[in-house]
Amino acid sequence: MRHQVVPVRHGTMRERNLAVVLGEISRRQPVSRARLADATGFTKTTVSSLVATLAGAGLVREDGPVRDGERGRPATAVSVNGDRVAGLGLEINVDYLAACVLDLGRRIRHRHLVAANNRGRAPERVIAGLTSLAERAIAAAGDQGLSVAGAVVALPGVLDRRGGRLRSAPNLGWSDVAAGELLNAGLPPLPLAADYDNEANLGALGELWFGDGPELGSYIHVSGEIGIGAGIVVDGRVFRGAHGFAGELGHVVVDPGGAPCACGGRGCLEQVAGQEAILRAAGMAETTATSSASPDGPLSALVARLEAGDERALAAVRRAGESLGQALATAVNLLDPDTIVLGGIFSGLAPWARPAAEAALAGGAGVVRRSPPRVTVSRLGGDAAALGAASLVVERVLDDPAILVSQAAGTAT
Amino acid sequence: MRHQVVPVRHGTMRERNLAVVLGEISRRQPVSRARLADATGFTKTTVSSLVATLAGAGLVREDGPVRDGERGRPATAVSVNGDRVAGLGLEINVDYLAACVLDLGRRIRHRHLVAANNRGRAPERVIAGLTSLAERAIAAAGDQGLSVAGAVVALPGVLDRRGGRLRSAPNLGWSDVAAGELLNAGLPPLPLAADYDNEANLGALGELWFGDGPELGSYIHVSGEIGIGAGIVVDGRVFRGAHGFAGELGHVVVDPGGAPCACGGRGCLEQVAGQEAILRAAGMAETTATSSASPDGPLSALVARLEAGDERALAAVRRAGESLGQALATAVNLLDPDTIVLGGIFSGLAPWARPAAEAALAGGAGVVRRSPPRVTVSRLGGDAAALGAASLVVERVLDDPAILVSQAAGTAT
Numbered sequence: 123m124r125h126q127v128v129p130v131r132h133g134t135m136r137e138r139n140l141a142v143v144l145g146e147i148s149r150r151q152p153v154s155r156a157r158l159a160d161a162t163g164f165t166k167t168t169v170s171s172l173v174a175t176l177a178g179a180g181l182v183r184e185d186g187p188v189r190d191g192e193r194g195r196p197a198t199a200v201s202v203n204g205d206r207v208a209g210l211g212l213e214i215n216v217d218y219l220a221a222c223v224l225d226l227g228r229r230i231r232h233r234h235l236v237a238a239n240n241r242g243r244a245p246e247r248v249i250a251g252l253t254s255l256a257e258r259a260i261a262a263a264g265d266q267g268l269s270v271a272g273a274v275v276a277l278p279g280v281l282d283r284r285g286g287r288l289r290s291a292p293n294l295g296w297s298d299v300a301a302g303e304l305l306n307a308g309l310p311p312l313p314l315a316a317d318y319d320n321e322a323n324l325g326a327l328g329e330l331w332f333g334d335g336p337e338l339g340s341y342i343h344v345s346g347e348i349g350i351g352a353g354i355v356v357d358g359r360v361f362r363g364a365h366g367f368a369g370e371l372g373h374v375v376v377d378p379g380g381a382p383c384a385c386g387g388r389g390c391l392e393q394v395a396g397q398e399a400i401l402r403a404a405g406m407a408e409t410t411a412t413s414s415a416s417p418d419g420p421l422s423a424l425v426a427r428l429e430a431g432d433e434r435a436l437a438a439v440r441r442a443g444e445s446l447g448q449a450l451a452t453a454v455n456l457l458d459p460d461t462i463v464l465g466g467i468f469s470g471l472a473p474w475a476r477p478a479a480e481a482a483l484a485g486g487a488g489v490v491r492r493s494p495p496r497v498t499v500s501r502l503g504g505d506a507a508a509l510g511a512a513s514l515v516v517e518r519v520l521d522d523p524a525i526l527v528s529q530a531a532g533t534a535t
Numbered sequence: 536m537r538h539q540v541v542p543v544r545h546g547t548m549r550e551r552n553l554a555v556v557l558g559e560i561s562r563r564q565p566v567s568r569a570r571l572a573d574a575t576g577f578t579k580t581t582v583s584s585l586v587a588t589l590a591g592a593g594l595v596r597e598d599g600p601v602r603d604g605e606r607g608r609p610a611t612a613v614s615v616n617g618d619r620v621a622g623l624g625l626e627i628n629v630d631y632l633a634a635c636v637l638d639l640g641r642r643i644r645h646r647h648l649v650a651a652n653n654r655g656r657a658p659e660r661v662i663a664g665l666t667s668l669a670e671r672a673i674a675a676a677g678d679q680g681l682s683v684a685g686a687v688v689a690l691p692g693v694l695d696r697r698g699g700r701l702r703s704a705p706n707l708g709w710s711d712v713a714a715g716e717l718l719n720a721g722l723p724p725l726p727l728a729a730d731y732d733n734e735a736n737l738g739a740l741g742e743l744w745f746g747d748g749p750e751l752g753s754y755i756h757v758s759g760e761i762g763i764g765a766g767i768v769v770d771g772r773v774f775r776g777a778h779g780f781a782g783e784l785g786h787v788v789v790d791p792g793g794a795p796c797a798c799g800g801r802g803c804l805e806q807v808a809g810q811e812a813i814l815r816a817a818g819m820a821e822t823t824a825t826s827s828a829s830p831d832g833p834l835s836a837l838v839a840r841l842e843a844g845d846e847r848a849l850a851a852v853r854r855a856g857e858s859l860g861q862a863l864a865t866a867v868n869l870l871d872p873d874t875i876v877l878g879g880i881f882s883g884l885a886p887w888a889r890p891a892a893e894a895a896l897a898g899g900a901g902v903v904r905r906s907p908p909r910v911t912v913s914r915l916g917g918d919a920a921a922l923g924a925a926s927l928v929v930e931r932v933l934d935d936p937a938i939l940v941s942q943a944a945g946t947a948t
Binding site: 134135136138162163164339340352354356361362363364365366367368369370371373374375376377378385386387448451452453455456457458459460485486487 | 547548549551575576577752753765767769774775776777778779780781782783784786787788789790791798799800861864865866868869870871872873898899900
């Protein structure tokens with residue numbers, strides 16, 4: 123019985139080689155063709171031909187001369203071209219829509235966040251709003267000479283990526299939405315088909331590229347507001363599980379026999395440490411309903427009470443932190459990350475929630491590993507997921523440049 | 536800021552190409568050089584040269600003629616050579632030592648399990664026993680014309696793979712053992728350096744190759760006896776986490792505020808569903824001490840009571856199954872596998888523990904995913920981890936044949 127695992131393969135050797143050379147350029151830039159030949163094992167002729175193809179598609183460019191260490195002769199350096207191709211990241215959230223454009227060097231070229239009350243609005247109407255945001259972003263990119271290769275959309279809910287459906291986004295009041303179909307119909311046509319992922323995964327990717335970066339190692343990024351999600355990043359890639367449902371930290375049970383959860387379980391983390399649960403425990407349940415239309419209304423009211431030393435608010439947030447730490451201890455025992463990043467509501471609540479979270483984490487996950495993982499606080503703002511989404515487009519182009527290359531060739535003929 | 540993820544790279548293009556061709560041969564065998572050229576994009580000349588190198592190292596061989604579908608002309612087929620190179624899997628467990636030899640086709644060529652009471656024995660003495668088992672296995676392989684490329688050892692404990700140390704193996708009474716050093720000193724020299732991993736990970740790999748195979752998809756394999764571990768397999772590879780500590784299912788908290796655990800936490804799964812906890816709950820605590828030297832003494836006594844309908848034993852195992860299901864629900868929410876495989880003590884207890892486990896799993900992990908993962912029972916015996924260990928050696932040779940090729944070349948000159 124043999125069943126070797128099949129690695130991801132590109133269609134042809136030339137497509138694979140284009141990806142190999144572009145990968146080396148993006149890691150070593152600026153880099154001479156001679157060093158690229160050393161690094162890849164290709165002949166200099168092959169390297170030159172591949173570089174010419176990538177340059178023709180606007181993916182790399184020649185910079186000034188570099189001096190090759192040993193040989194001393196100046197050579198022309200090749201770098202990723204940050205001025206021709208871009209990725210578009212979009213985000214639908216409860217209180218806002220966001221768009222951002224990154225060039226291939228992951229510089230932010232356009233960033234737009236529009237407050238919007240999307241609760242209970244029909245998916246078609248929300249996506250129409252997103253379409254106009256996307257069109258403005260693509261126009262803004264065009265004004266800078268950038269051509270958008272593709273778009274990824276961050277959605278706040280449980281996605282069935284195989285079926286192309288958004289199963290549920292309780293805070294939007296959506297269930298079983300044909301997200302893939304609606305987005306592909308609603309967004310402007312781009313070389314790469316529109317894709318989507320949940321905001322927990324994309325927010326975690328945003329942290330990799332615009333937060334603390336590679337020093338995070340493998341990490342769990344806690345996100346979410348009313349719900350609690352986690353994005354798991356291993357070796358720079360999101361770990362999604364078999365069906366895209368990995369990272370449901372909000373449904374880790376921290377209080378068996380506790381309050382019933384919409385998921386069918388009892389005592390899930392969300393029931394203790396989700397935004398509404400914290401506000402209720404802090405005696406602020408009514409605040410939620412009245413100020414829910416403003417992006418961070420109830421949360422900033424909570425922070426004000428915490429700063430004022432309100433005992434009930436402090437106790438509620440400590441309790442939430444402790445439960446979060448318990449759930450994270452379980453996640454650490456199963457996933458063994460280097461770092462935990464507190465994002466979502468927990469970044470704002472960190473001064474009060476983090477000590478309890480760290481204590482619970484150390485108690486539950488300290489001995490097997492000797493030391494619990496480092497806990498950091500996200501410094502990214504509301505559109506972290508949109509940044510992560512645009513990064514994912516850039517990653518796809520760098521991983522598989524052939525799609526843009528063949529389109530460039532098609533245009534030329 | 537740029538920090539592209541660096542993929543695993545082989546040293547030179549030829550080394551990489553050898554791996555590509557061997558991978559295609561192992562997936563498509565028997566396969567003609569013409570089809571290999573199609574599949575890899577290499578020229579037929581390059582394919583022929585790579586195949587000749589692999590054949591020279593005993594990794595592939597020519598079979599009889601195959602008929603190429605479209606062209607109709609018979610061609611010589613190439614296959615992985617199962618008769619020259621082998622992998623050695625070894626296992627140190629509380630009650631036994633095991634060795635097995637697999638050829639490159641993963642056929643079992645030698646399998647040897649020796650009962651031994653290793654509790655409290657010095658690591659050096661246990662490894663001396665393992666050395667003699669390894670020597671006999673290598674001799675047995677040699678008698679069949681097989682040359683052993685490397686060995687992997689399964690250990691029942693928490694490993695720090697970066698530091699080369701076995702941090703603790705409580706059931707052996709070992710802590711902080713320089714496992715890497717002792718094994719490399721104790722085992723016969725082989726082309727690949729001796730490596731080791733914990734029995735949960737290697738038992739899980741055994742399941743992939745000798746149990747239900749690829750139909751498992753991504754899965755969590757529950758193992759362990761006194762402790763409870765889990766091997767997580769994603770896309771055919773073990774998911775180890777940042778430091779090799781992933782899969783500590785036994786320390787998922789199922790009863791906050793429950794019995795204290797050696798890990799420093801309270802109410803860990805092991806404290807409810809580990810072998811000793813079950814025996815205690817079944818009123819069989821004394822049995823453990825007296826019959827612990829026999830491989831499955833206390834467990835077979837428990838099974839006898841279950842078969843006889845002993846109410847206390849049935850309740851203890853149901854409770855264990857329920858807690859296991861709770862912990863697995865948490866693991867499913869975080870990892871989203873296709874399948875759960877019950878191994879270790881739970882394979883023998885499955886008729887009584889599984890219904891409660893499945894009910895708890897459905898309650899805690901059913902709604903987000905719509906359906907909980909399939910639960911299967913391992914059919915592998917005691918040396919599953921040794922089989923997984925030998926498989927890992929085979930996997931390494933197929934992934935990177937260059938190490939054996941250069942040694943073969945070195946021998947020839």
